[in-house]
Amino acid sequence: NAGVTQTPKFQVLKTGQSMTLQCxxxxxxxxxxxxxxxxxxxxxxxHYSVGAGIxxxxxxxxxxxxSRSTTEDFPxxxxxxxxxxxxxxxxxxxxxxxxxxxxxxxxxxxxxxx
Amino acid sequence: GQQVMQIPQYQHVQEGEDFxxxxxxxxxxxxxxxxxxxxxGHPVFLIQLVKSGEVKKQKRLTxxxxxxxxxxxxxxxxxxxxxxxxxxxxxxxxxxxSYGKLTFGQGTILTVHP
Numbered sequence: 153n154a155g156v157t158q159t160p161k162f163q164v165l166k167t168g169q170s171m172t173l174q175c176x177x178x179x180x181x182x183x184x185x186x187x188x189x190x191x192x193x194x195x196x197x198x199h200y201s202v203g204a205g206i207x208x209x210x211x212x213x214x215x216x217x218x219s220r221s222t223t224e225d226f227p228x229x230x231x232x233x234x235x236x237x238x239x240x241x242x243x244x245x246x247x248x249x250x251x252x253x254x255x256x257x258x259x260x261x262x263x264x265x266x
Numbered sequence: 267g268q269q270v271m272q273i274p275q276y277q278h279v280q281e282g283e284d285f286x287x288x289x290x291x292x293x294x295x296x297x298x299x300x301x302x303x304x305x306x307g308h309p310v311f312l313i314q315l316v317k318s319g320e321v322k323k324q325k326r327l328t329x330x331x332x333x334x335x336x337x338x339x340x341x342x343x344x345x346x347x348x349x350x351x352x353x354x355x356x357x358x359x360x361x362x363x364s365y366g367k368l369t370f371g372q373g374t375i376l377t378v379h380p
Binding site for chain 2: 185187192193194195196197200210242244253254255256257258259260
């Protein structure tokens with residue numbers, strides 16, 4: 153199994169540009185989420201989904217959109233990139249039922265906005 | 267909202283010394299998970315604690331959940347250079363519409379000097 157696959161690994165954007173960070177998992181997990189990691193602040197939740205067709209906002213959703221048309225994919229869209237969105241982005245998936253909620257993370261996308 | 271405070275932010279030890287990181291909350295936690303992130307890597311699940319007063323061991327790592335479920339700790343005995351990384355405690359919501367939602371502590375960055 154590939155687990156959680158994120159693309160791209162690195163990206164440089166100019167202010168105002170838009171792009172989509174891809175995330176796919178092959179474990180049939182219902183729960184998927186996006187985090188950003190900034191120095192000294194841990195991982196902060198951007199958006200999450202408890203199943204296909206269902207999404208909700210996390211702690212820092214402004215400037216980001218998500219959709220969940222299939223169980224496998226959960227793309228994150230930056231609408232108009234800003235320097236404040238320079239960060240490392242992680243996608244994660246887990247089962248949402250029962251006590252087995254171990255989260256599996258992708259390798260991360262390092263985004264720089266200039 | 268729920269906040270999980272983690273201390274210390276940084277810890278430098280000599281190889282062979284012990285290491286402990288603490289996680290505290292002002293309210294009762296549903297479940298606690300611990301993750302390790304190697305430099306340049308992604309978070310990897312270590313353990314989940316569910317019961318009040320629970321203690322779990324993994325080789326040199328000991329995890330505890332407080333009796334009141336408001337704090338948790340991770341203790342590493344006789345650190346090795348392979349223990350280098352950031353350790354996160356993570357609150358896992360266990361009910362309602364936020365089921366499975368992860369809230370990360372700020373993390374403790376461990377450096378081990380050989």
